[in-house]
Amino acid sequence: MFSKIMVPVDLVHKDTLGKALNVAGEIARLYGASIDVVSVGGELPSELGHTPREFGDRLQGFADDLRSKFDVTVKADPLMAHDPAVETTAELMKAIDKVGADLVIMASHEPGFFEHIFSSHGGYIAQHAKCSVFVVR
Incomplete structure (x- = not known):
């Protein structure tokens, strides 16, 4: 049913x-x-x-831990942005196509007042992604 999970x-x-x-x-x-983190x-x-490489190495370590825990193929995909606070949602939307995801699984928090005005990352991706999205609270 699913072959590539982001x-x-x-x-x-x-x-x-x-x-x-x-x-x-x-x-x-x-x-x-397979999972793309x-x-x-x-x-x-x-x-x-301190550098994008250090960030990538940290993400790779995280992916390696998941690979060991679940015994599945896990790949690390670090994305760089000038301003992550502003660009995260757009970068994640581009990453869906880049990795060829047919399912996105995201952690989320319980929505509050702010989410009634502005979508959270998970809310936006669930509304706009062309693939299935599973938001886990």
Whole structure:
């Protein structure tokens, strides 16, 4: 049913992604699908790395841990943006086509007042992606 699962992650909040990662791992195992872990980082130094390469290495380590945990193929796709706070949703939408995802599995928080005015990353992607989107709370 699914062959390529894209899982957007924010490594700053990786401790809150457990449910979504478990869903992705189980679905990947069930269908023999691969997982592409994508994350949007900045070109300037941050807590996730001083360089884009450090950011990519950190994401690769995260992907390697998932590969070991679920025994499925996991690829790391670091995405770079000038301003990740502004460009994350657009970069994730482009990544869906880039990786050829037929399913996106995203962690999300419970919607609050702000989401009634502006879509969250997950809300926007669920509304606009051409593939299936599973938002996990």
